[in-house]
Amino acid sequence: MRSKYLIIGNSAGGIGAAEAIREVDKSGSLTIVSDEPYPAYSRPLISKYLTGERTLEGMLFRPAEFYSQNNIVSLLGKKVEGLGLESHTAELDGGERIVWEKLLLAPGGMPIVPRIKGIGERGVFTFTNLDDAKAIDGFLDNASKALVIGGGLIGISVTEALVKRGIEVTIVEMKETILNTILDEQASLMAEEALRQAGVSIVTCHTVAEISGGGVVRGVTLDDGRGIPCDLVVVAIGVAPRIELALGAGIKVNRGIVVDRYMATNHPDVYSCGDAAEAYDFVYGVNRLTPIWPNAYVGGRIAGLNMAGIKAEYPGGTAMNSLNYFGLDIVAAGMAAPPDEDGCEVLSRQNNGIYQKVVLRDDLVMGMVFVRDIERSGMIFSLMKDRVNVGSFKQALLADDFGLVSLPRELWQERLETSPSRLVPQPAMPAEAVEDFAGE
C-alpha cells in the first residue's frame, strides 16, 4: 500500500504529528503503525489501570473515533521489520509493504533489563506499557510483597499502584536518593519521606545482584549479600530509545535518533520525535534525550507540520516533570541539581514542608524545583523556556506574591497582549446591567 505519511508509533509523538498533519493536509493518506494492539492511550495512566481506577476506555488519549474522523489508517499490533530509505518503503511483520513519502519514527523506548541471575523467573516484570500493567495485575492475587529495582519515575509510579493494591513494596535504588535524575537532593528526601510514611521500604546505594526462585520469584539478593524475600520484582532502572529501525536503515543515531530543529533526521524525508529521538534541549543548548510525554507531543507536532510542508522550528524541550505520588505535589524541570555548581546561583526557600528552588546561570533560569506550592512554577518554567534574563527581578522569583506583575512591564504586556491602543471595550451587556464607574 501507499501512504503519503507513515508514522511509526501511536503514542504522544505519533498523535502529535498526525494532528498537526491534519491541520495542514486534510486528505493526504496517513497511516499509523504500532506494535501495540491498542488505540492511543495515555502511558502515564497504566498505574491507574493497575490500581483499577481506570479501564482502557478511560485511558484513551483521544476519542475512539479519532482515527476514522481524521481519515487515518491505523495498523495496530503490527511491527515494522525494516525500512528502505532509497525506495521509501517499510516492511511489516506480515510481509506487507508500505510506500511512503514522509516518515516519522516515534517508536518510544524500551525498558532496560539487566542481565542478572534469575531475571527470567516468573514474576519479573517491567512497567512501561499497558501489557506490563495487565501482566502485573494478573499476578497479584497470590502476591503480598514486591521489590522494585530502580527509584526513578517508573519505579515510584508502580510502587504507588502496588501500595494501593495492598502490596508491601521495597525499592532498591543504586544511587543515594530516589528520583535522582529528576529532583535535587532536598526534594528527593521529601519524596522519600512521603513514601516511607506510606509504608514503602527504600534501600539506597545498593543494587540487586540476583533474583532467586526456581520457576517463580521468591526473593532477591542485594550486592552486599542481604536477602529480601518477595513475590514479584519490577525492573524499573530506565528506558532506552528504540533505535534499531533507524540503525538498520543507516539513519544517524547517537544515544537516540539525531534530529535537527525541524525534527528531521539526516534523511530529509525521515523525521523523529519522542523518547527515541535526541532533540534540542533549550537548557543545555544541545541535543539530548528528554524522554517525557509533553516533549514527545510537541516534537511530533513540529515534525508533522514540517512533513506536511509547513516550516516549523522546534523550540526545544527539557526535562519537565510533575509528580503527585502519595499526595505530595512536586514539579521539577531543567537542571534541578546542576552538575557543576560553579557559575550557578541557587535561590531557594523552605518552610512548613514547602520547598522552592530556582537555579540560575548568567541570570538565565537553568532549573527549578517546587514542592507542595507549585502554582507559580509555570511562569518560572516559561522564563526558562524563553531564555529571559531575570537579572533585574530575580529576588522576586520565589516571593509569595510572585506573578507576571513582578516581570518588567514590557514582558508582562507582551505576555498578556495588552497594548492599550488595540483594546476597545465591546458593549454587549444590556445597558441597565452596567453601572459605569469608568468616567472616561
Add this chain to the structure above:
Amino acid sequence: MKKVYVREEVCIGCGLCQVYCHTEHSRSKDIIKAFKREIPRLLPRIRVERRGEVCFAVQCRHCAEPWCVYSCLTGAMRKDPASGRVIVAAESCIACWTCLMACPYGALTRDTANRIVAKCDLCPGQAMPVCVANCPNEALVLSEVEAK
C-alpha cells in the same frame, strides 16, 4: 476567537472579577453560599496581581499554541476547534498538574478538593464572561484576537 483582555491602565485591583468568577463557577451561583457554605469549594479562575499601583487580572489566554494542551498526559485538556476555547474534560483529568507547569501565565489552578485543574472557560451560557460584565472600570474587555 474572542477572549478577555485586561486594560491595566484602568484596573484598580478591586478583585470584583474574582468574586464574580468564583460565584459563577459555584454550584449555588449565590455569592454568599459560594464563599461561605459550599464544600468542597469551587475556585475562581481569575487571579488579580497587584504591585504598587500596577494591577491586572490574569486568566487563561486560550492560546493559539496551547502548551497546556500539548503537555496534557491524558488528553483531558483540548482546544475546541469550533470556539477556540481551551477546555478541560473533567472525567479525563487526573490532576497531575503537568499543564500548570506548562502554562506561562500561571493561569491554571489546582482544585485539590475536586481533583481537577480549574481554568477560565469564558463562562459558557453567559452573553459575556462575568469578569468582563461586572468590572466597574471596563478594565476587562472581550475582544477578538489579532490575526496571526
